[in-house]
Every structure is written in C-alpha cells, then in structure tokens.
Amino acid sequence: MADMAAKNADAPLFLVEDVHFSYEGAPALAGATLSVERGERVALLGANGSGKSTLLKMLDGLLFPDRGRIGFMGQELSEATLRLDSFSREFRRRVGFVFQNADAQLFSPTVRDEVAFGPLHLGLPDDEVERRVEDTIHILGLGHLKERAPYHLSGGEKKRVALASVLAINPDVLLFDEPTAGLDPKTSSFLVSLAGDLHEAGKTIITATQDLSIVGDIADRALVMGEDHRLAGEGPPAAVLADRELLLRANLIHDHPHRHGGVEHYHPHSHVEGHEHGH
Amino acid sequence: MADGGMLPAWMTERPGGFEPGGPDRAVRQSALARTLLGLGRLARDTIYSEKVAARPGLMQGVDPRVKVAGVLVLLLLASLLRHWYLVLGLYLVSVAMAAAASIPAWFFMKRVWMFIPLFAAVIALPSIFNVVRDGDPLWVIWDFGGEVRLGPWSLGTSLAITQQGVRGAVMLVLRVAASVSLGVLLALTTRWNELLRALRVFHVPRLFVLILSMTYRYIFLLLAMATEMFTARASRMVGPASPREDRRFLAAGMGALLGKSHALSEEVYAAMVSRGFDGEPVTASRFRTAAADWVWLASTATLALSLLAGDRIIG
Ligand SMILES: Nc1ncnc2c1ncn2[C@@H]1O[C@H](COP(=O)(O)OP(=O)(O)O)[C@@H](O)[C@H]1O
Numbered sequence A: 001m002a003d004m005a006a007k008n009a010d011a012p013l014f015l016v017e018d019v020h021f022s023y024e025g026a027p028a029l030a031g032a033t034l035s036v037e038r039g040e041r042v043a044l045l046g047a048n049g050s051g052k053s054t055l056l057k058m059l060d061g062l063l064f065p066d067r068g069r070i071g072f073m074g075q076e077l078s079e080a081t082l083r084l085d086s087f088s089r090e091f092r093r094r095v096g097f098v099f100q101n102a103d104a105q106l107f108s109p110t111v112r113d114e115v116a117f118g119p120l121h122l123g124l125p126d127d128e129v130e131r132r133v134e135d136t137i138h139i140l141g142l143g144h145l146k147e148r149a150p151y152h153l154s155g156g157e158k159k160r161v162a163l164a165s166v167l168a169i170n171p172d173v174l175l176f177d178e179p180t181a182g183l184d185p186k187t188s189s190f191l192v193s194l195a196g197d198l199h200e201a202g203k204t205i206i207t208a209t210q211d212l213s214i215v216g217d218i219a220d221r222a223l224v225m226g227e228d229h230r231l232a233g234e235g236p237p238a239a240v241l242a243d244r245e246l247l248l249r250a251n252l253i254h255d256h257p258h259r260h261g262g263v264e265h266y267h268p269h270s271h272v273e274g275h276e277h278g279h
Numbered sequence B: 001m002a003d004g005g006m007l008p009a010w011m012t013e014r015p016g017g018f019e020p021g022g023p024d025r026a027v028r029q030s031a032l033a034r035t036l037l038g039l040g041r042l043a044r045d046t047i048y049s050e051k052v053a054a055r056p057g058l059m060q061g062v063d064p065r066v067k068v069a070g071v072l073v074l075l076l077l078a079s080l081l082r083h084w085y086l087v088l089g090l091y092l093v094s095v096a097m098a099a100a101a102s103i104p105a106w107f108f109m110k111r112v113w114m115f116i117p118l119f120a121a122v123i124a125l126p127s128i129f130n131v132v133r134d135g136d137p138l139w140v141i142w143d144f145g146g147e148v149r150l151g152p153w154s155l156g157t158s159l160a161i162t163q164q165g166v167r168g169a170v171m172l173v174l175r176v177a178a179s180v181s182l183g184v185l186l187a188l189t190t191r192w193n194e195l196l197r198a199l200r201v202f203h204v205p206r207l208f209v210l211i212l213s214m215t216y217r218y219i220f221l222l223l224a225m226a227t228e229m230f231t232a233r234a235s236r237m238v239g240p241a242s243p244r245e246d247r248r249f250l251a252a253g254m255g256a257l258l259g260k261s262h263a264l265s266e267e268v269y270a271a272m273v274s275r276g277f278d279g280e281p282v283t284a285s286r287f288r289t290a291a292a293d294w295v296w297l298a299s300t301a302t303l304a305l306s307l308l309a310g311d312r313i314i315g
C-alpha cells in the first residue's frame, strides 16, 4: 500500500457515487453523490436526521453502502478491501474520525491510555507512541488530566480528549461530527481554530454540522444535505449561507414568529448573525 | 417573549416566596438505588479505574503471562484437592497474596464473599438435604413417621440434613471461594489490556478475547447509564421512592437501558475500529520476564506441588 498515493495521484480523495443506505428499513442516505479533494475543507450541513453522521461513518469505512460506491484515492472502500490488513492499516492511519458523542469514543481507563490507543494499534514503536501522547496531550492542554479516568471529565474536557485520541494518530484526513455541539463558546472557538491550524498543515477536513455560525471558519466549500437524504446544494460558504431558500428547504433555518413592539410577524430566521433587523 | 407568547397559562405562573415548611424528613435513597449505585461505583473504582493494578505491590510486578500461568495452576488445584482444610488453606493463601498486593484483606474478602451466598443458595444448599442426596442424617428436621412417596419417588421417612451433604456443600463453597478469590486477585492486579494480551499468548482465540473486551466496556456503559437513570429520576422526584416504585421503575427502564447501552457500545466499537483496533489487544509495555517472575513461578509451583502431595499423603 506504500504506493497508494503515487498510483492514484489524480483520483479524488473521496468519491461518493449514488450511495444509498438504510437502517433496518429507515432510509439515512438516498442517492448521495459528492467528491472531496485532498487538502480541501468541506462542511456538511443538514438538519437532524438528514444523514450526515451516516455519511461520515461511510467515509471512515465503518458502514458500507447498500447501493452505490465509495472510493478512497481511487480504491473502493468496501468490507472486502478493509479486511485486507495492509489496506486497513494504511487507511486507519490516514483517516481520523472525531465522533459527536465523546462518550462513545472514550473507553480507556486513563486519558493517557486513551490517547495512546490509536498509535499503539497502528503498530508505532514505543518511544514514538510516548512522544506523540505527550505532544498531543500538551497541545490540547490536558497535562493535568493525564492519569484521570476519561468518564469523570466534563463535557469540554471529554471532547478535547476525544480529539487528542485522534490527533495522536496524525491522520491526513479528519472527519468531525458536530464538533461544537454542546460545547461552551471558549472550547468551541478553540476547536475551530485548531481545525484551521490543521488545515494549514495540509490536512483535509470534513465537518458535519448544523451550527451555521462556524461554517465560514471551518470550510471553503459547503455541502447541504436535504431532508430527503440527498445533496440539496453546494457552494462557497458565503453563497450557501446567503441562499435562504436552500437553507429553508433543508430545514437549517426556519420561519418563526417574533414580536416586536406588540406586532407579531414571520420572517426567515437563522442564528448566523443574531437578530439584527430594523422596524 | 417575556410575556410568554405561546406558552399555556400555568407555565407562566410564578411561585411565591421561598418558604420551606411542614415536617422535615430526610430524603433517603432506597435500598435498590443504593445497591445499584454502589455496584456502579465499585466497578468504576476497582476494576475500571485499574487503581489497584497501578499500585506498587508484589503481584503487580509480575509479568502478566507468568501471572496467568500461575493462577491457572492454582485454579486447577482448587478443584483437585480433596480435603476441605487444604482448599481453605489455598483460599487463605490467596488472601495473603492480596495483602502482599496492597489490597486490604477485609475489602478483598468482602468482595469475594458477596458472590458466594448467591451461588451457595442455588447449588450447594439443596444438596445438604437427604431428599436431594441420600446420606447419614446429621440433623432430622421433620420426621414423616413413615415412608412418603411422590409418584415413583421415595422421599424416605424423614427430612434431614446429611453428613455427606454438608461435607459436599462446604467443599463446593470453599472451592468456589478459592477460585473466585484467585480470579479476582488476577483481575485486580493486572491491567485489563495486559490481561487480554496474556490470554492471547496462551492461544485463547481472538474472537473470545474480543468478546471479553467488548463485554467489559458494555458492562461499564450499562452501569454508567443505570446510575444516570436513577440520578435523573431522583432529580424529578419529590420525596423518596418506595421499594415497589423502585422495582417498577427498574423493570420499565431495563428495556430502554439495554437498547441504549447496546447502541452506544456499537458506537464504541466503531470508534475503536476507526483508530486501528482489529481485535488484537496491544499494550505499551513489552512483556519481559524478570527476577520477580521466577520467584512467583517458583513459589506457585512449590505451593501447588506441596498441597497436592499433602492431599495424596493424607489419603
Ligand atoms: N443506529 C441507527 N439505527 C437506526 N436508525 C438510525 C441509526 N443511526 C441513524 N439512524 C437514522 O438514520 C437517519 C440519519 O441519521 P444520521 O446519519 O445520524 O443523521 P444526522 O447525523 O444528519 O443527524 C435518521 O433518521 C436516524 O434516525
């Protein structure tokens, strides 16, 4: 697999072609088609249940399409290819996934073990594992929590440990599932700026989110998933955020009643830039 | 929206001043909630936190492979010895080893004996009665005054506790106590991952080790969620729950709890796979044998041989 990059230098990083997927009959993806190039920064927008998490799990080779196909650097991502030791090792090393639910991602007795898990399982030598653990823990400011049990930590701390556990692998591609959901503004903006640094270091970053306020900071291209589990539109973040009709259709913004000086009225509303409008 | 808008009127009502009154009663957790919470805390703080395994101690220094081998020999011994005092001796040795591993002996014994009554009641207790297993009566509980038959079965002329029955039950309970004790000792003094890896060294199938490893995480999630569920309920309840309410709540919540923890454990598994896990446990420290290992091996072997020889000589 050493020549994986060389052989397929011109193939897109991810190529998703007409992918369908349902959970025991409940559709989660119904014909999704998209591609992502190396080094890109992409936001995946969509309402709850539109299939963002499912799509990310497929990009990480954790779920496989019922119909359609997913390519990674010119090779098909399938159960068969991921069963090959050489392919899966190389793939796991290149692609990291930060789950929405940090609890799902934390399963080791101490923070240190948690961060060491990935590097150890990818077969790195002991001293390299040790170095990566120390460095990642330092970057994320977790030094004082090293020997603590991850499940005793606060929400924001858990998120940082989850992030550390993925960054220690040093993946070239990072998949973030709702990275800022439920975080305080400080942790949230810390994550966003860290993602910026990682992108500057050349990494590909794909972020699923419904938090429209961060889209401009985490992506150069936004894809919108519709409630019909297909792509509803895409474009530069500014253009997508300005397309009220698209955002309404995807249920990312909503009309809701306001009262201003006793007058009730409706107008499209999102939480992008707050509420400023004159009357 | 300060005036409430779409909210029903009752939701906009404000409480008056804060004046707690009436007879005071301390809010206590019910026995069921306490047991469950206690179990969760115990699992967290002893098994999952690996506190004991991280402590310096005699057993902690031994290479996991060597430790597993030694414990396996002693476990075998627990089922081979034919004299109850030798099995008792083996049990006491395990308590001494716990003490050497800086586990408080009292704590250790309490943990082990928590399981025993349950086990004894189900399996050992019935066998002490003559109706289950015939033998010389030790204590006659009820004289039937003649032979009682139950279809083709003869229940004998009395209900009695037999000498053989008691001896067998004591033996069984002692064997179980010694085995559980050794098992708990191994689990407490070894980091979970290293234990799994040691099992792989002994060619325990990968699938089995994988299942064991997922069960461990699953039970942890289950306990964590049960604790949360009780806490969440307590926060919505006025006053303590009766044991009956508790049981009903637990029965109703069980299904949701199992489903929820199952879904989460699937996600945990996915997160492990995503970081390169393929069912093979990997740990940081390379296994290597040192002087401590040879001491451990030699002393378990000596112990095993002398107990076994003693057992045969006594007859
Ligand atoms: N493990 C699962 N089992 C059954 N249905 C699921 C599961 N995960 C997601 N779904 C369903 O699939 C659809 C898409 O979910 P998901 O990919 O999580 O969407 P999003 O991340 O955009 O909120 C939803 O309708 C959801 O209820």
Ligand SMILES: [Mg+2]
Pocket: A052, A053, A054, A100, A177, A178
């Ligand atoms: Mg989601």
